[in-house]
Amino acid sequence: MDYIITTERLTKKYKNFISVNKVSMHIQKGSIYGFLGPNGAGKSTTMKMLLGLTSPTGGRFTVDGGHFPDDRISILKKVGSFIESPSFYANLTGRENLDIIRRILGLPESAVNDALDLVGLAEFGNRLAKKYSLGMKQRLGLAGALLGRPPILILDEPTNGLDPSGIHEIRNLIKSLPSLYDCTVLISSHMLSEIELMADDIGILNHGRLLFEGSLDELRQNAVQAGFAADNKISSANLEDMFLSMIDKDNAVRKQRAQL
């Protein structure tokens, strides 16, 4: 297998809790990897570690063969990212914000218009970013991640704050990216229904532990084996049940362990 991102027993321990607990992930080149888990599962922390925003307390990882902090610059040149909430200079317009990123990445001027077009923000490019609506800020954040069409995209709940048509539009855009310019996408969400529509592979995280990693088909097979589907027919609702049951089961085990 040709993996572009791998983590090996990646751990992030804070003073009184473990945010990410020995997570070993394998993300195939050219695929969309859905990172799924309830709020506080450790998805954002894992992504932050992959971007060097926070350092792991255990384990290791590689991004396209590079390691942090030695290869920070070369890794970040290849990665477009969007973490938690959109980040922007409030005193600059959307276009000026993207121009700052373009200059850092050393891209041609046309890259800004390309990114604005991709996220449907072209007509609002000259408006100050602080005057954008939440959805527009979200799109600006995405445009910043897509600028220069990087080979790796790390997107943390990118559809938060978007209206239903915006969610649909961005979802279709993300889905089309690997075929559009051969990129790899790591996308997080707490909704299986959303990930199911985009991802090739899935990782399910709960309380920092990776409960499942595999293709969507493997997850479906698991759902059949676990008895979540009648007549071997898997619907989105069945998968959602399966996901929730995995989380509940893990939570119950944790609770039991805590009582002992």
Place this chain on the structure above:
Amino acid sequence: MKTLIIELRKEKRTGVIPLLLLVGILGAAYAFINFIVRKDTLLNLPLAPMDVLLTQLYGMIMVLNMFGIVVAACMVYNMEFKGTAIKKMYMLPISVPKMYLCKFFILTVLLLTAIVLQNLALLKIGISDLPKGTFEMDTLLKFTAYSFITSMPTLSFMVLVSSRSQNMWMPLGIGVAGFLSGMALAGSNVSLLLVHPFVVMLKPAVAMSAQLDNGIAIIAMAETSLLLGIGLWMAKHLRYE
């Protein structure tokens, strides 16, 4: 150079550049107006004309520069924290210490421009209003350099403080506290107090002579370098969390 251009572009609409230019213009205007209004009183003081020119006007100019430095340093990092733009910078292939260094450099150049504007006013006053033959160009140049060097620890300290505080009111409060405590301590001869960057900046303002104090200049340069070094180290090692 690329990082410097990027930093300059980020300054758009922040008001940092106009602020420090305004400080320079206001300082120059103050010197002119003060000398026009109090010319006779000032020249009758028991001081050499060059000492009058350089020490009697410097107090207010220095206060303007100090507030200019405090506010500009707060603004230069506030735009990074507002909208969490700095988080995006940490995720891009840009050197964070270089970014810090460029902000420091931009503020340094702006402060120097303000000081040059103020001293051009002093030059004009010196040539046209001091008794004939008393104006000394080299003394003015030396004092300009001295006032710039002694202002740098405050600038270095304020950039460091504002780079670590997401809330702009924190560095602003620290700046005001630095000014007030500096004012209270500047008159003291205790050498240990020179670790306080605001005291170093205030020293030429409380002196009655335009003669340079090499010891203070050396301490100022050492403090500037030390605080800059700490800022760069922190920019490199402390990450966004």
